[in-house]
Structure formats: C-alpha cells, structure tokens
Amino acid sequence: MAKTTTSKPAAAARQRGVTMNDVAKHAGVSRTAVSFVLSNRENASISEETRARINEAVQALGYRPNAGARALASQRSDWYGIVTEIVTAPFAVDIIKGAQDQAWLDRKFLLIAPSDQADAVGPNQGLEDAATEKLLEQRVEGLLYAATFHRGVHVPESTKEVPTVLINCFDADGKLPSIVPDxxxxxxxxxxxxxxxxxxxxxxxxxxxxxxxxxxxxxxxxxxxxxxxxxxxxxxxxxxxxxxxxxxxxxxxxxxxxxxxxxxxxxxxxxxxxxxxxxxxxxxxxxxxxxxxxxxxxxxxxxxxxxxxxxxxxxxLPFEKMGALGVQTLAALTAGQPIIADQQLVGCPLLERSSV
Amino acid sequence: MAKTTTSKPAAAARQRGVTMNDVAKHAGVSRTAVSFVLSNRENASISEETRARINEAVQALGYRPNAGARALASQRSDWYGIVTEIVTAPFAVDIIKGAQDQAWLDRKFLLIAPSDQADAVGPNQGLEDAATEKLLEQRVEGLLYAATFHRGVHVPESTKEVPTVLINCFDADGKLPSIVPDxxxxxxxxxxxxxxxxxxxxxxxxxxxxxxxxxxxxxxxxxxxxxxxxxxxxxxxxxxxxxxxxxxxxxxxxxxxxxxxxxxxxxxxxxxxxxxxxxxxxxxxxxxxxxxxxxxxxxxxxxxxxxxxxxxxxxxLPFEKMGALGVQTLAALTAGQPIIADQQLVGCPLLERSSV
DNA sequence: CAGGATAGGTAACGCGCGTTACTTGGTGCG
DNA sequence: CGCACCAAGTAACGCGCGTTACCTATCCTG
Incomplete structure (x- = not known):
C-alpha cells in the first residue's frame, strides 16, 4: 500500500483546466465521442475499445467535468436551493442534513442560502428575498424553505418561477405544498x-x-x-x-x-x-x-x-425525515408530477428513555 | 400600499429565461452595451440616457443574470466550497454560519458539501473525497474544511488544486493553513x-x-x-x-x-x-x-x-469567528497573497453567568 | 451486385455571457 | 480644410459542453 507519487493527474489538472478537448486529443477521437461516453448515452454506438481509450485518457489527464458549462449546455443545473434561517439555529439543523443526504442520493447539489433572522420578526415574516434571488441566479431547479420552528411564513413572489416546497412551515397565503410535523x-x-x-x-x-x-x-x-x-x-x-x-x-x-x-x-x-x-x-x-x-x-x-x-x-420532531421528504417532494414536482397534498404530515416518534 | 398585480416581470421571466439579448432588444441597444452597464465597467462610455433605458428594460423584463454562464465566460465562479461533517453535528454549526455571513459580505456563494462521518473514524481520517470532487466540479475558487471538534485531519490530494483553509482542525501531514481555537x-x-x-x-x-x-x-x-x-x-x-x-x-x-x-x-x-x-x-x-x-x-x-x-x-469556542476568519483567509489566498501563518489561533472568550 | 441498414464515429451549432477589437459620427485645433 | 481625437456603441470570438445532423465504411439481403 505504499503511496506512490504517481499523482500526475493532479499535477496536470492544476494548470487551469483540462477540458474535454484535451481528453479527446489524448485519446485520438473527437470531443463528441468523449461527451458520449462520459454521459453514458443509450444509443451510444461507441466501440468498447475506444470507450476504454477514452476512459484511460480521462484518468491520465485527471479530467473533471465543468458543472457550470454542463448546466449551460444542457439547460439543467442539478441544483436545488434551500433558503433557511436554520444555519443560525442549531436546533433544527437536521432538516438540512436530511435534505442534503437525500439530494446527494439523487445526485443533486443542495445550495444553502442563509435567510436574515431580521426579516422573520418584522411585519414581513417572509424568508429573505435576497437569498431567493441569489439562488434563482444559480438557476436552481427547485426551492425549499425551511423554518426553525413550525409556523406560517410568507414567501417571496419570485418563488413562483420554480417548484417550491416548504419544510417545517406552511404558506400563509398561498397554496405551496409543505411538510410539517404531526x-x-x-x-x-x-x-x-x-x-x-x-x-x-x-x-x-x-x-x-x-x-x-x-x-x-x-x-x-x-x-x-x-x-x-x-x-x-x-x-x-x-x-x-x-x-x-x-x-x-x-x-x-x-x-x-x-x-x-x-x-x-x-x-x-x-x-x-x-x-x-x-x-x-x-x-x-x-x-x-x-x-x-x-x-x-x-x-x-x-x-x-x-x-x-x-x-x-x-x-x-422528525427534522431529518422532513428534510428528506421535502427533497423527494421537490423531485416529484420538478419531474412534472402533480402535487400530492398541500400539507404532508410527518409522524413524531416517541423516544423512550428513563423519565417515565 | 395596495398590492398591484403588476407582476409582469415574474410572468415574463417564468417562460424559461430572459436573456441579455432580450434586454438588449427591448432597450434598442446591443447586448454588449447591456453587459457593460450590468457589470458597471469603469471605462464605460455609455451615456446616462441609454444606461437608464437599459436599466428600465432589466426591470420590465425581470431579467436575472445566469450565474453559470457568467462563470463560464469570466473564468471565475465567485464560489467557495466547504466540506464538513458539521451538518451532522449541530454542535459546531456556527462555523458554517460565520463562514456563510462572511462569504455573503464578500459576494461569494458558499457551497456546502457533507462529509461522511464514516470516514472520520476509519483509518483514513480524511474528510470525504467525493464531496471535494463535487465541489471542484463546480469550479470553486477555494476550499474550506471544517471539523466538529479540534483535531488533525488528512485532506484529499485533489485539494492541492485550489487554495485551501482548515477550520477547527489542522493538516496532519501537510502545510495547509488552519484556524483553530486557542x-x-x-x-x-x-x-x-x-x-x-x-x-x-x-x-x-x-x-x-x-x-x-x-x-x-x-x-x-x-x-x-x-x-x-x-x-x-x-x-x-x-x-x-x-x-x-x-x-x-x-x-x-x-x-x-x-x-x-x-x-x-x-x-x-x-x-x-x-x-x-x-x-x-x-x-x-x-x-x-x-x-x-x-x-x-x-x-x-x-x-x-x-x-x-x-x-x-x-x-x-469561537466557532462563528473561526468560520469568518476562514473565509477571510481564503479570500486572501485566492487573491494571491502569501500565507500569513500556518496556524491562526482564535481566542476563547469567557462568558460570565452565575456558577462562579 | 445493387441497395439498404447498421456500427462507429465527426462537424458544427448554440447555451448566456465577458471581453477585445473595431466602427462611426462628431468636435477641437492648427 | 485636414487631421487627430474622443464619446458612444457594436461585431464577433470564446468559455466548456450537450446535442443534432451528417458522413463513411462495412455487412447483410434479395
């Protein structure tokens, strides 16, 4: 298990960007071919041999796809956004964990944007607009809003541009689907x-x-x-x-x-x-x-x-489960499925310890 | 304060993407001009009048820049990544808060990637590789690693591709700068x-x-x-x-x-x-x-x-401060400044309550 | 042996934007 | 009047990649 210093890949990658073109050249094929094998296309029509050559080239050069470029070309970002004041309050941070883990499973990336607590107490109880705006600039495919404690919230208008799910809170004036504890x-x-x-x-x-x-x-x-x-x-x-x-x-x-x-x-x-x-x-x-x-x-x-x-x-309180369910619900929505229920209740399990 | 239903912007934006081109047409100028006023170029040479027309068009159409495309063209993402097991452990979540807030101030976006706890106990104490890889695919400009408790860690090799700072932990085998409590x-x-x-x-x-x-x-x-x-x-x-x-x-x-x-x-x-x-x-x-x-x-x-x-x-424990300092240090590194110190100590303030 | 059907690829366009080089109409100056 | 100069703006390239249309050689079928 001696750690060989054959980290040529890293060395190669360091100098600002190995692209698919580099891989293609190294393998002696077109960039299109590389794209095909990397995205595992069904109607591939790439021989096993060249496929192998391409994979070798990927390894050798330490190629790493550029998520931004991919998003631009394919028109889908694989990102969800979550707006939350939870980062401030350790209390309900498990919502994030649950959502993270589920997103990770679905090969989505969860962008977490902080919401100013300030707004939460003001007359406009909405979670912060700036955060939402930032997330939309990233072209997230869906939005989650998570609150520290179960309550009604007002959500920014711009939210209506992408599927949205509320976690541990509910839409005080609209019809957005929400996940709350029972x-x-x-x-x-x-x-x-x-x-x-x-x-x-x-x-x-x-x-x-x-x-x-x-x-x-x-x-x-x-x-x-x-x-x-x-x-x-x-x-x-x-x-x-x-x-x-x-x-x-x-x-x-x-x-x-x-x-x-x-x-x-x-x-x-x-x-x-x-x-x-x-x-x-x-x-x-x-x-x-x-x-x-x-x-x-x-x-x-x-x-x-x-x-x-x-x-x-x-x-x-089933924070983790609510987070996961939120992401699942969002996935269903972005896939075009209809809303199951306006409000999904999640059970609160009894934890037996020693005080009863 | 009657809420008029003049949310035309939202309506316009909903149909998949108002681009700079749309704005340019609406304002009767070239896309380049739009780009110039939106990025506030110094040597602008755009008259006040057209600048105003452009801004109006932006408002009217509800234009929102595409962060991904911008990153692609400009070769800078404005993103930092943080790899952490903290999401699991509410305990030190304030590190994230501190880092978030500081990043927000610097107009950077903090991508949070979860690290499998599993690895942290195994022989390879490193924080997770997959998370790091994902972040590098997003072309983050810098990386942060945050641990739940002060200890030595091993960091994936690929980390060496971008500036990196450790928070609440230190590099067990290298020279990466770190921020730890005193x-x-x-x-x-x-x-x-x-x-x-x-x-x-x-x-x-x-x-x-x-x-x-x-x-x-x-x-x-x-x-x-x-x-x-x-x-x-x-x-x-x-x-x-x-x-x-x-x-x-x-x-x-x-x-x-x-x-x-x-x-x-x-x-x-x-x-x-x-x-x-x-x-x-x-x-x-x-x-x-x-x-x-x-x-x-x-x-x-x-x-x-x-x-x-x-x-x-x-x-x-000065979690929030460590998070903020981590981002500041990272900003300095990405700006090409030399490393100040391998290890920055952050003070632990006494909190007087009633038990002494 | 002509004709089509495949396997195995490639050229080229466009995603939305930053940026550089270039154009154009007007103004000042000798 | 001729030239330099500047304000105001534009055309066009490229970032890295997904994707569609196309192209070529080989094999089969009648």
Missing amino acids: ERAGGRVAVERLLQAGHRRIGVINLDPDIPAAIGRLAGAREALAEAGLELDPGLVVPGYATADGGYEAACRILDRYPQEDRPTALFCLNDRMAMGAYDAIKERGLTIPGDIAVIGFDNQELIAAYLRPKLTTVA | ERAGGRVAVERLLQAGHRRIGVINLDPDIPAAIGRLAGAREALAEAGLELDPGLVVPGYATADGGYEAACRILDRYPQEDRPTALFCLNDRMAMGAYDAIKERGLTIPGDIAVIGFDNQELIAAYLRPKLTTVA
Whole structure:
C-alpha cells in the first residue's frame, strides 16, 4: 500500500483546466465521442475499445467535468436551493442534513442560502428575498424553505418561477405544498405513554397557546385522555415561557397548587427546555423522577434530553425525515408530477428513555 | 400600499429565461452595451440616457443574470466550497454560519458539501473525497474544511488544486493553513477567573488527555496556577468521559476523595456536558453552586450552559469567528497573497453567568 | 451486385455571457 | 480644410459542453 507519487493527474489538472478537448486529443477521437461516453448515452454506438481509450485518457489527464458549462449546455443545473434561517439555529439543523443526504442520493447539489433572522420578526415574516434571488441566479431547479420552528411564513413572489416546497412551515397565503410535523399525533402518543404507565392525573406545561406546536400537541393530549374516558383538568394546564426557567416556574406552580393526594403524578412538558426546568423543580421538592413524578418532553433536543439525569423520555420532531421528504417532494414536482397534498404530515416518534 | 398585480416581470421571466439579448432588444441597444452597464465597467462610455433605458428594460423584463454562464465566460465562479461533517453535528454549526455571513459580505456563494462521518473514524481520517470532487466540479475558487471538534485531519490530494483553509482542525501531514481555537488561552482564562474569585483548591475534570482540546486547556490551567504560585494537585485532576454521566462520576470521585476541609471549592470542567453532570453530583450532596462549589465549563453549548440552573459560566469556542476568519483567509489566498501563518489561533472568550 | 441498414464515429451549432477589437459620427485645433 | 481625437456603441470570438445532423465504411439481403 505504499503511496506512490504517481499523482500526475493532479499535477496536470492544476494548470487551469483540462477540458474535454484535451481528453479527446489524448485519446485520438473527437470531443463528441468523449461527451458520449462520459454521459453514458443509450444509443451510444461507441466501440468498447475506444470507450476504454477514452476512459484511460480521462484518468491520465485527471479530467473533471465543468458543472457550470454542463448546466449551460444542457439547460439543467442539478441544483436545488434551500433558503433557511436554520444555519443560525442549531436546533433544527437536521432538516438540512436530511435534505442534503437525500439530494446527494439523487445526485443533486443542495445550495444553502442563509435567510436574515431580521426579516422573520418584522411585519414581513417572509424568508429573505435576497437569498431567493441569489439562488434563482444559480438557476436552481427547485426551492425549499425551511423554518426553525413550525409556523406560517410568507414567501417571496419570485418563488413562483420554480417548484417550491416548504419544510417545517406552511404558506400563509398561498397554496405551496409543505411538510410539517404531526403535532397532534405527537401530543397524543406522549399522553398515551403516560396513561399506559398508569398515570391518571397529568399536568401539562404549555407553550404560547397560539402557535401551531401548542395547538396541535394539546389537541392530541386531549384526544388521548378522552379515549381513556378522562378530561384535562384546566387547573393542570399552565402556560410557560419556552425556556428552562419558564418550565421551572410552571412546574412549581403546578406542584404547589394541589395537596399531595391531588398532585399530578406526571408532567407533559411541551418542549424539552421546559422539561429541564421542571426537573429542577421536582428534585428541589425532594421528589424523584420517575418514581414520584414522571416527565415527558417534546422536541428531542439531544443535548438536553440525552444528558438530563434521568434521561428524558420525549417525542422527537422528525427534522431529518422532513428534510428528506421535502427533497423527494421537490423531485416529484420538478419531474412534472402533480402535487400530492398541500400539507404532508410527518409522524413524531416517541423516544423512550428513563423519565417515565 | 395596495398590492398591484403588476407582476409582469415574474410572468415574463417564468417562460424559461430572459436573456441579455432580450434586454438588449427591448432597450434598442446591443447586448454588449447591456453587459457593460450590468457589470458597471469603469471605462464605460455609455451615456446616462441609454444606461437608464437599459436599466428600465432589466426591470420590465425581470431579467436575472445566469450565474453559470457568467462563470463560464469570466473564468471565475465567485464560489467557495466547504466540506464538513458539521451538518451532522449541530454542535459546531456556527462555523458554517460565520463562514456563510462572511462569504455573503464578500459576494461569494458558499457551497456546502457533507462529509461522511464514516470516514472520520476509519483509518483514513480524511474528510470525504467525493464531496471535494463535487465541489471542484463546480469550479470553486477555494476550499474550506471544517471539523466538529479540534483535531488533525488528512485532506484529499485533489485539494492541492485550489487554495485551501482548515477550520477547527489542522493538516496532519501537510502545510495547509488552519484556524483553530486557542485552547491554552481558554484554559488559562477559566482558571484565572476562579483564582480571582478566591479559589485556591481547584479540581479539574479532564477529557481524553490526548486530544488537542485537553492538552491545551490543561496547559493553560497550569499556567494560570503557576502565575499565582500554585501547582495543580494531581489528585485533583480526574479523567472523565465527555458526557454528562462522565462528568457526574468524575465529580463524585473528586468530591468524595477528600475530607471537607481539603475538598476543592471549584471545579473546572473541560466541557459543558460534563459540567452538567457535575451539577447533579454537587446538588446531590446538598452543596450549592456557586456558594459551596463554583463550576466553570468550556465550549459554551448554549442549550446546556444557558439553561442549567444556575446558568453556567463557561469559556466559549469561537466557532462563528473561526468560520469568518476562514473565509477571510481564503479570500486572501485566492487573491494571491502569501500565507500569513500556518496556524491562526482564535481566542476563547469567557462568558460570565452565575456558577462562579 | 445493387441497395439498404447498421456500427462507429465527426462537424458544427448554440447555451448566456465577458471581453477585445473595431466602427462611426462628431468636435477641437492648427 | 485636414487631421487627430474622443464619446458612444457594436461585431464577433470564446468559455466548456450537450446535442443534432451528417458522413463513411462495412455487412447483410434479395
């Protein structure tokens, strides 16, 4: 396995551009022939022998196709673009990973353009126009928009020029197809798990009640309870800021509100950060997890859920899957297939750890 | 602000490609003239009037330059490529953000290519070749390699064809310039902070002692102690797995090893995950933070450090800055400037929160 | 043995744009 | 009036490649 210094290819390529012409000359054929074998044409009509000679020449010269020129000539770029503020927020970066991997499989290149967070809070909630523009200049074949958290967004007009799919967000004013987590089913599976463990009095630490995550997860929780013939005691639902401190305070309120015999035996925290705070509130009172109080979270923020003590049982947001599905959907659209559904829901799997 | 439906531009552009020729016709000039005003040539010699006419035509038709064609003709792509496994690991995604933002400022486009984690553990520790190859096919002007954690890497041979900079890693066998965190200075500032708070017996929860992070941070800690006329008691340095559990166990050992009067009054945890575990060990013993034991971490993993109770004082890894500096360095190299230094160290700032 | 059908190629155009060389009409100057 | 000069603009080439139309030799068929 001695590393021979026969890296002539690299040396040759370094001097600014081995082209198909060079390959053709080296192999003693026309450039067209080279193009044919490199693109594996069906009706090839190139003899095995010259095909081999050409491949040798490619190796020998270290030829590397010029993607730009190819795109120009063939009128297709093999690029998708994704506009996202996610780069800023490690939280949902798995969307990108899922999309990347899927694109890679389809031999597409994913161009990632950052979207200014600034816009996201302003009156125009749209993801950034400049990024979209840049991507269109690259002649991407399709566009993806990905948000850090599930919400409605406004998308730039120019988007209408190419197929577009939204991930973890939905078109607030149009009909663009979108991929979003099935919050309701997620809330349901969480509470079902608690019921299955024998809990009957379940406290819920809520998020801002107006966002899709809160609406869906709470509805799911109610469904699960209803099926068990139970109702959600309004006193057991407390709102919290979406932080550890918020979770701590909410948990304190919920735990101190009732005499011990009425105290909930389980807490459904609508996100993991709040669960983190709830842990402190519970431990502070000399209670154990899950012995005295079971806790279940949502989001599966690895850095928290997998490192809390005991490890947090939680419902995962399917970021990676959403990213992959987004690319698949986009591929279908660019291939001219009709839109399957305006909104595709992706399941949120329960991750069993040790807090229930 | 009524939204008029005068989106003729979009409509015009939709039908596959408004070109410079179309603009030229619409403005009644030659394509060359259009090219000149769009690229803002110095020796323009285009009258203000026709320049205006051309710009109007651009607006009217919704013309958008074709980046690929431009690259082909001008022989420069305005693209940098970054090969990284970071997409997989939210941990260091800020490197990408920093690089993105800087590239955006320089009007460059950053192509992000995923690197298979698989390779990173194998005997060939190199970041993936396929990704590099793909990027070179796009004719990127420069390459960046970014790793999730500070270490030596092997880079594909083909890399030598364009300027290359390593971020958060260094070339294990060559001379490629790299940007890495100043671990030593970071360790030093952490311990200095503890000393300043009056601590004299400081425990250290170490990482795998062979990795650059551990070597540097520990050396820095020793330096700070030496300057205060102190030495690091070997019994106070315990190794730990780089997880919360590892930190918990290490903290238990260190806390239980000494009678109360000899017990360290502060713990320097070489990463935040271990600090998270140390918190539990401390609280379990009925001790308070920072009253009885001060804790300082490293890495500034926001999801942990900012949400622990009390919030964790820690030393930040300058991911975003490293990303930006990487792009700046690359810009200098592509501009033909000589390499400043083989290895640029970036400072690790102390983030004061509430655990010291 | 004429005629067509194939295998095995090649010449040449165009993708959209940057760029260099060239043209043209007007103006200043001796 | 003749010449140089400049502002204003254009024709035309080439970037590297995909693709279509064409061309030539060989083989088969009737």
